[in-house]
Amino acid sequence: MPARGWIEVSELYCKGCELCINACPQNVLKLDMEHLTPKGFHPAQIFQEGCTGCAICSIVCPDAAITVYREVTKKPMIAIGGA
Amino acid sequence: MAREMLKGNVAMAEAAVRVGLEAYFGYPITPQTEVLEHLSARMPELGRTFVQAESEVAAINMVYGAACTGARVMSSSSSPGVSLMMEGISYISGTEVPAVLANVMRGGPGLGNIAPSQSDYNQAVHGGGHGDYNLIVLAPSTVQETIDLTVEAFDLAEKYRMIAMILTDGSIGQMMEPAELPEMRPVVRKDWDWATNGAIGRERRILSSIYINPPLEEETNLRLMKTWQKVQANEIRYKEYYLDDAEFVVIGFGTAGRVALSAVRAARAQGIKVGLFRPIILNPFPYAAIDELAARASAFLVVEMNSGQMLEDIRLAARGRLPIEFYARMGGIVPFPDEVLSEIRRVATTKLSTALHPRDAWLERFLAQSER
């Protein structure tokens, strides 16, 4: 059973550069073409199931726009900035 | 402390040490290398910072970084090296941090020579670097005055958060005279509220000279102007000799002023009613004092070791109210008192014309004389 993860992309920082979409091993990300950030970008978002909380998106994000969560199933993991 | 025989450059360096110089960054260049060499021994001996940088460009930028920490920092150079520092001087001025610099002037332009001159007056006083900024420019004429002005330079720089420059020349830098150094004071690293020394338990700070948004740059420019007005109001410094009953006045700074003093004394002994006005702080310039003198003197005789740079500031203050005569030696030559005395006698006995610019009149006379 793969880990279950979730990300939040901040509209304050995301520039729709698509580096996260390109890097996501689970292909769960795409640009939200229906929506613009205050700066006028289409932000990235999760659009389907399958995020494992691997945090690769946050590693490649140039704007540190992504907060990553992963369901704890065993003992707690403490990760400070980028696993 | 007792008086001792001190070389100008060494006295300047040691005076800085005595008032808490924490860091010196420099590069060898004649005729000021003794400053670097003296400090290369003294600073490590006292556990303070000394770096011989790879160039004057690097040295001034090390000064810039060190100044941002709030420590007392200095560099020194001579004319061509000071040209290299102009970028850094503009940045330090735009960032509003204090530092002390010394220019031991030599013959120029270009590589020039290693003999004394005063030809960097314009560079120092009228802004050699880009942008609207000022340096406080101090012009000693003796080794003792060099010591005293160096001590003051650090206080002035910190008081106004700007650069104070000691503008001297190869003659004063190299000569040895009896002089007295101040007592050694402990180093005090002040906790300025602007210093970038690590945001421990406080909001972080930025020190920069970039204001990409023009209204903010204008705000900075206005602030610099207001600071300068304070300096102008408080830091006028000059010395007057034999002016009470003087009919005409010789004006000179630094070594030229010192040579002129000998000539003025000799002239007085011959019964000529001449006086001397010697600016000590060149920027801010003592316009008001010159203005007053211009109202009552019959002529000025400006003596400089350059092509007439302070001359223009004198003319500005005099506003055409009296004839202004000029005498100069350039190229690293120091005029003898005899030469200036000769000029004083000429001014005292000749009907002066205001037809030519004083510089052109001097050049005509000078070239004619050389041809004989």
Next chain:
Amino acid sequence: MTTLAIPENLVYSRPESLTPVHNHYCPGCTHGIAHHLIAEVLDEMNLRERTIGVAPVGCSVFAYNYFNFDFVEAAHGRAPAMATGIKRLLPDRNVFTYQGDGDLASIGMAEIMHAAVRGENITVIFINNAIYGMTGGQMAPTTLPGQKTTSSPNGRDVETAGYPIRMAEILSNMDGAGYIVRRSLHDPKNIRLAKKAIRIAFETQMHGLGFSMVELLSTCPTNWGVTPVEALTWLSDHMIPAYPLGDFKVSEHVAAIKL
């Protein structure tokens, strides 16, 4: 799935050492990756309050807006000299410069070389993207042969403009250097390796083990004329052969540091 968004499940969040400010870098520019790696390392080492950064002139001239610690702004190329002045007066602080290829390898060549020669205990983060970004895409000393830029419109001609310069290799020759490496920011694996290198570089400084530099191969999608994702491929296809990744100087004392 949003029920997963609880503190116990937090794997990554924006580091403390970054200010909550939207940065001006082009979308996809790897400056931003370098920034968050530096910020994460400083958070992990608890060095934020003791760090002083020196910003260059280049795209990252406003770097001081994005980091939450003391920062100064240097003249173009002069950051290593400024950092020298700061570090000599504040030897227990963490002083680093952040410089691009024009700043470090062109106008600042004397300053970077001599900082390494003197073995200054500063850290240099060198962003090499083979072009001048801020001024609109001119040739850099690191531009590749044949690469078209606005000042080499027919491609860099080695006959007249010479060959690209490899700074990590050059500086690794200085006895005063303790840690000189080159990494890349083009994929997650290399970004992880870059972060580790940045960590070791700051550790080198904190242990007083000499000059440290991490050269980071970076992208410039705007001036290379490609998309952010295409730029990553351009980097790996063209830059890595010219600028090999690896460790060029790791002194034995640095190698012995236990993280």
